[in-house]
Amino acid sequence: MLNVENKVIIITGASSGIGESTAKLLAQNGAKIVLAARREERLRLLKSTIEEIGGIAVYKVTDVSSHEEVEELARFAVDTFGQIDVLVNNAGIMPLSYLHEKKITEWDQMIDVNIKGVLYGIGAVLPHMRERKQGHIINVSSVTGHIVRKSWAVYSGTKFAVRALTEALRQEEAENNIRTTIICPGGVMTELVHTVSNEEIKQNIEESLQMALPAEAIASSILYAVSQPDYTAVNEIIVRPTSQEL
Template sequence: MSQANAVAGKVVLITGASSGLGESTARLLASLGAKLVVVARRAERLQQLVAEITAAGGEAVYQVTDVTKANDLEAAVNLAVSTYGRLDVMINNAGLMAIAPMSARRVAEWDQMIDINIKGVLYGIAAALPVFEKQNSGHFITISSVAGVKVFSPGGTVYSGTKFAVRAINEGLRHEVGAAIRTTTILPGAVESELKHGSKHAASAEFVQAFYQQNEIPADSVARAIAYAIEQPANVDINEIVLRPTVQEF
């Protein structure tokens, strides 16, 4: 079965879809015939994305959504079901990477990363799981990071903590619902996105920018990995994909 035939017609909800990995994934899946619900906080970016997808013959709707609010994600899932009649894939992509040493005690940034990177994923699961259980099918795809495999240092302790948590949550979810519902964790290395701009600590931000400049690969590298996981037959579950730029040592 070709990738296009396997993806075509699937209803996919993508968080953090206004830029980076989310936007790139939306464009690729739309080109393969998926029906999209794209959500993020920036309405203008979402409007433009949906306009371009539909102009190219694809199907997409959008909703302004803050993943730190459980009700917003419930509304996004409801939009998918009311528009397309079902939901096949929930891509928990929204994330924040605020790199800084623990000694800087940037507690507000810790809270933000926990709220977006962990709670945002949990809220996405909570919103989509009842639909998947009713359908007896569905697919959670969650974006972690290579920082969820090895602690990103210097300055990435809390960020890595959130990404280790995401990996554990998705694996635990697989044990609980894996008989009918698929779970995939994507763990990318340095990929072109706005994630690299999340650090406000000056020295850490400089380090991150240099790291990405030396290593990053295009966002569609991750989009293709996501499409690969979706295209598999229903009895095949790609549980984890770790991908790095060839030149990245970490």
């Protein structure tokens, strides 16, 4: 049996894409899911879907760029299920642009969600996990956290940061039996493309989505990492479409 059953797992960005698929898959394998995102209607529907397949899920509307709301999310999970076993820091946005466009608002949004949101999640669950001397923090980065391409500068910067934060966390908390995993997806069919305001870049990405992976492929990778024995930490997984070169 997979080492997933009865684990309490918080998933941010759970209202669509990778988060939604991961929630369904982990629930099918017996986890108790705490869904978090900003869109309550989507969360309510996903909770119902999970319950229809015999799973257990609750939700809390959460903006990960708010430290206070992420702290409330962690308290909600503990109050509801008594513990937090896994955090999947999945929420992210990708409004790509060229640096000369100087889209400062979009830069700030990416930093707030993609970096601060991850930090706030780590900070919210870490005291609980340290007290229990166990836990697992999974941070979703990207293949663009390994390589940089034009128009991806700020987004890649946030994803490089996620990798750096996770590696430091691994070193700091190994003695507390807290596992860490970085998930680096390549092209995936999600709603991220809708956050791109530059029409040229958006069109290029939409064309590349012909080879994109379904979100379920990344969910399977997260399930694999979670399901390993507690003495085994899968520290990083890169998942690309077979035909993707970079």
